[in-house]
Every structure is written in C-alpha cells, then in structure tokens.
Amino acid sequence: MNTVTPVSPVRTRKKQNKFLRFLNSKKVVPFVFISPFVLSLLLFTVYPAIQGVIMSFQSVLPGQVEFIGMSNYERVLNPTFYRAVSNTTAYVVLTVIILTIIPMVLAVILNSKHVRFRTLFRASLFIPALTSTIVGGMIFRFMFSEQQGAVANQLIGVFGFDPLKWMFTPWAAIGLMVMLACWRWIGVNILYFLAALQNVPDEMYEAAEIDGATRLQRFRFITMPMLKPIIIFVSTITIINGFRMFEESYVFWAVGSPGNIGLSIAAYIYQQGIQQNDMGFGAALGVVLMLIIFVISIIYLIATGTFKKGDR
Template sequence: MKKLFYSQKLAPYFFVLPFILSFLLFFLYPVFSTILMSFQKILPGEVTFIGFKNYQRLLNPQFYTALSISARYTFWTCAILIPLPMILAVFLDSKNMPGRNLFRATLFVPILTSTIVAGTIFRLFFGEMDTAFANSVLISLGFESIKWLRDKNVMIFIMVLLCCWRWMGVNILYYLSGLQAIPKELYEAADIDGAGAFSKFRHITFPLLKPVTIYVLTISIYAGFRMFEESYVYWTTRSPGNIGLTIVVYLYRKAFQENDMGFGSAIGMVLLVIVLIVNTIQLTLTGALKKEVS
C-alpha cells in the first residue's frame, strides 16, 4: 500500500483526482441531467418522457423577446467593455499618467461589490420619482423626467450601465497584463523611427493585444447571454411588458417560479447551443481556431 502512494506513475493521477471528481460531479453530471430533463415533463412524484415537446414550446413570442434582449445586451456590453478598457489600460500603463495606481485601484473596486447591493443603489439612482438622482439631473438641465424602469427604450442602457460599472476594472486588468508582455524594445525601435503614439498603438499595441481581446470577447459573449443579476435587481423577473426579460430570467421564471423543470432544461440547452455557436463563429473569424488546428 505504501508503494502505491509513493509510485511516480500514479502520483500525477492522485493530484488531478480532486479536479476530475469535481468536474464529474458539478459539471458533467448536471449537463447530462439537464439534457435528460429537457425531454421530460417533471411533476412532483411524476416524470414523463415527452420527446421534443419542450423544445417545440420554445417557439413562442416570450422566448423570441428574451433572445432579442439578451443578444442586444451582449452586443452593447462587448462594444463597450472591449475597446474602452483597452484604451484606459494603455493610459494607465504609461509612466506619464499621474496617479495611475490610484486609478487602477479605483476602477477595480466595483467588482468587489455584490451585484445585488450595486443593483439596489442603481435602482434608487434611476427611480421613477422626480427627486431620484437621474431624474433630478434631467430636470435641472431642462428635460422631462423618465420612468427608467418602465421605458423599453432605455432598459438596455441601465442594464449595460450596471454591467460596465462592475466589469470595466476587470477587463482593464486583463489588458494591463497583456501590455506587460509586449517587449519594450518594439516601442524603443518605433521611437527611433519617429513613430507617434497613435502609430505605435496601431502597429504594435493593438495587434499584440489580440490574444487578450479574443479572450475578453469570448468571456463577454458568455457573460452577456447568461446575464441574470442585472435584470433581476431592477425588476425581480417581472418587468413591465417583459422589457427586462433575458433568456436566463425566462429560464428562472419557468423552471423555479412555475416549477416546469423540463421546459427550463430545454431553455438551458438551447442557450448552451447558442453560446457555443456564437463563440465558435467569433473564434473562427478572429483566427483563434485556425491557429489551434495548425
């Protein structure tokens, strides 16, 4: 028995065993259970196999609304949380930037705040009363107050705003790490050639940050489609006219509030397929998959 534990051939397997067990228990088993439940009608004490009926039920206006809102939310978060953190990271990485360490810490603090706590503050910020901060600013500027949480034209704005406030610092940190990996000799050579700041960013910084950009884009697409907290803290799953209905909110409503676990599992599986397809397309377009294959 002692030789078994001290075996050099078996030692690596003992080290990876905790990960394998946790992967099987908390990832692989739930995935297979979800696939199975998506073909079932689940009631208390009764489970019935119903084939593809749960997937057929997805062809309804509510699901299309949830898919549309999730897609729009994902688009705008990616459009903001990729270029802006990259530019801010370049400024914060510059030695000529005054107080850059203070700005780094300040921008990273929001991610340490709970989404529920931050969302509650944002909900008060965008209250319906004229005395709410956002409306008081609009009134002082001569505009009319807005019912922020009831207006479908601004609902994406307030959800994206909360997301950007929380995750901006994390993406800046990713880009700062990428900037540290760029050889300084390239910038020195560019200075000798008389290249300006914009030219160095275009021909050195931006191309060499491509791996970081692909990673941030990949996780942003995943986070966008799985968004739940930003909508929940504003409307607690019952938004007027379904203006805050995302795919995960729709899943939560059906699976846990209406106890339709089979239909909820079908929504989850479709969401998984959508995210895989979208990320596969963007990884192909950015050339990440081609490099892996070669």
C-alpha cells in the same frame, strides 16, 4: 464470540507496507490527487449536464416523468422567448462594445509614464468589482429612481429632458443592466489590457517614433495588433457572460418586469423551470442557451489557434 481470525502483528505490518507502497507509487499518486475532483465533477457537472439534455425531452412533474419528444423545443419558439433573446442580444452587443473599447483606451492611458497617480486610479476603477450585483444594483436603483431629484434625472434635466421612469422604459431597462455590468467589470478588463501592454517592447515605439509615426499611428499599428489576443479574450468572456446574464435582471425586477422589458434568457429559464415548475421546458431553454455559448466558445478557440499544434 469473536470470530475474527487473529493475525500476527508482523503480517499486518507487511500487508500495510505493501498497500502503502502501492499508494505511494508514482503511478497511483496522481490518481489519488485527482480522484475527489473527478468524483465531484462527475456528480455535479457531467451528470447534471446529461440529465439536462434528457429532461429537455421530458415532461417533469413530481413523481410523474414521461418522454414527450420534441414538444418542449416546439414551445421554445414563442414571443416571450424572442423577447428574452432580443433583450439578451442587445445587452451582449452593448456590453461587449463598451467593455472592450473603454478599458483598452483607459489601460493605454494608465500605461503611460506621463500620467500621475496611476496606482490610485487603477485601484479606484477596480473597487466596483468587489461589490455584488445585488448591492451594486440596489445603488443603481436609487441613482436611477423615478424621482425628479435622483442623480440620473437631475443629469438629463440639465439637458432639458423630463424625468424618466428608468425601470419601466424599455430602452432604459436594457441600459440600466448594461451600465451596472460595465461599472462592475471595467476595472477588471483594464487589468487584462494593462498586463498585455506590459509585453509590448518599448523599442517598437522608439523605432516608430524615429520613423516619424504619430501617436495615433503608433496606437493603430503597434498597440492594437499587439493587443489582439487579449481583445479576443476579453470580448469572448464578455459575450459568454452576457448570454448567461441573470442577476442584473433579477436585481431590478426580480422575475416580473412589465412587458418583460428586462427579461434575460437565464431569467426566463429560472422563471419557467423553478417558479412555474416546468422543468422540462426550462431544460430545453438551457440546451438552446448552451448551444449558443458552445458556438461562441468554439469560434473563440479557433480564432486564438488553441486547436493548432505547436509550442506556446
């Protein structure tokens, strides 16, 4: 029954040795190391990215896929999409201003030797980053609930304002998402700035002090220019994450905010692609979002000189 030709043990070992030596050669080893990564990258990133572009020209229904040219893209320009874009843009502008300036100022303060309990403050500001958007958002819903006794309404009450229905007021809706994101990310951005501040040589400040520069001048003419790369980095990351924002919107309104006051571009993709099962249209929205993010990333790479040749 056994049809396998018997092989002498010596020959198998020789063959095995050759194979093992091949596997162990310096030319092959790196490819063995990277192959699982490359495979999963191809399957779970490259393939879906290409598929996403193809889908954006298709009408995708179960068992019935056909090319429909540009009509998904023609549908993109509609009032709901404008709403999502304007909400997202407002969110991006506000988060990028707040999440760049405030962490920078706080980092400069935390970097000063005259301030006490620095480690404690740094840790406290970092702790919000450990919560998920869902849990953080739930806490914010209780702080900004419409009851008169809730923290936010108590605070504005001090200034004589009437209690507000935060989650159902257009400008407050954006504000809620912005505050949630800023609360979670300030500590992380402070750490970026602190790391960069560590690289500013003390001699520069000493020299400036001898020349009679004021504290503000030292900040403006030494600290700011030295921090420029990290300012660009932090603001770019914030802009990109801002355009991708989804959870901050979901935690307050799931996907149905009244009049779409809290709808983001990503939430619109989810709503159309998954909930309405209109995958082709959702994919077209995704391509538009990707183009926005690509342009910003490339501006960032040019601004930081990544494309320039030379040693780092």
